[in-house]
């Protein structure tokens with residue numbers, strides 16, 4: 126991902142990076158996003174530049190120096206502090222360097238790297254501020270009696286922060302509409318007994334793909350649903366699609382897990398791989414992946430079915446692709462392209478809360494149907510599914526005609 130350089134600033138350190146001979150570059154803008162776990166500051170540049178990052182204490186602050194850079198006249202003002210950043214200051218040194226000082230609200234780790242141009246932005250220096258390895262606390266089931274747990278559904282709004290996702294002809298940004306749909310979906314899930322939604326992104330900030338997966342795993346999610354609204358050159362194309370991970374994507378991920386298992390503390394389906402020999406580890410991983418892919422397929426079919434009832438689907442079958450965010454080996458995962466934001470009519474609809482709610486309702490119904498048909502053991506839904514099923518009750522100890530719950 127465009128990351129040419131990556132450096133961690135632990136204590137007082139720092140490194141200076143040489144990419145190209147120094148020449149004058151413009152600082153075009155400073156942007157800042159604050160998320161719950163990290164804060165990102167982006168410095169937009171007209172070209173590549175040497176930079177150095179320094180973490181200083183008493184008071185806590187980060188100093189970013191960009192060689193031979195000048196703040197462009199067109200640059201908008203200094204962003205206000207948010208998240209880990211209390212305030213932002215800028216200055217020029219006599220030697221022609223641009224200096225950005227971030228006053229920190231608390232001690233923190235800092236990392237910087239240069240990103241190369243993409244469809245939306247040119248060269249930019251990215252400074253990530255965050256606490257390292259903050260462990261997310263698994264959510265405790267709220268309504269469930271002690272012997273039955275709530276299902277956890279990770280709802281993942283695609284893109285965010287400096288990554289707007291696809292952009293419609295009238296300027297609608299994918300990151301905004303998918304967050305609205307994700308929030309609506311989470312509300313509906315949370316309104317159900319025995320289910321709990323966890324948003325991997327709750328605002329307009331950037332979350333790396335692996336962090337989205339990590340958050341789902343930290344919450345011990347039973348299902349991961351990523352929400353998107355794609356674009357395509359042919360603006361006449363419309364309709365929803367649902368994707369799961371392809372076998373090829375699963376194989377790639379398996380090699381990665383096996384290669385890294387000695388350094389990783391992650392568990393696959395509750396089992397540690399790091400003390401297993403190669404053969405056993407790969408068998409365990411393969412079993413887990415196969416079970417997850419099967420479950421993903423069945424759940425995705427339910428969701429696609431509901432989307433077809435609610436409107437247009439582009440293809441009547443579940444699609445397979447190597448989407449990174451679907452690669453958790455032990456969490457059934459799907460990616461829903463709710464609509465084509467490139468289609469003018471769909472773009473217009475995607476902006477309306479009514480249509481967002483309609484899409485969220487369809488996805489929710491699909492998730493509901495899947496779990497009632499395939500309830501994981503030990504969950505509240507497993508109890509409810511049994512109580513709701515119409516099969517005759519052959520024997521009950523109470524015999525008083527009470528209908529379960």
Ligand SMILES: [Zn+2]
Pocket residue numbers: 283284290291299353354355
């Ligand atoms: Zn997307």
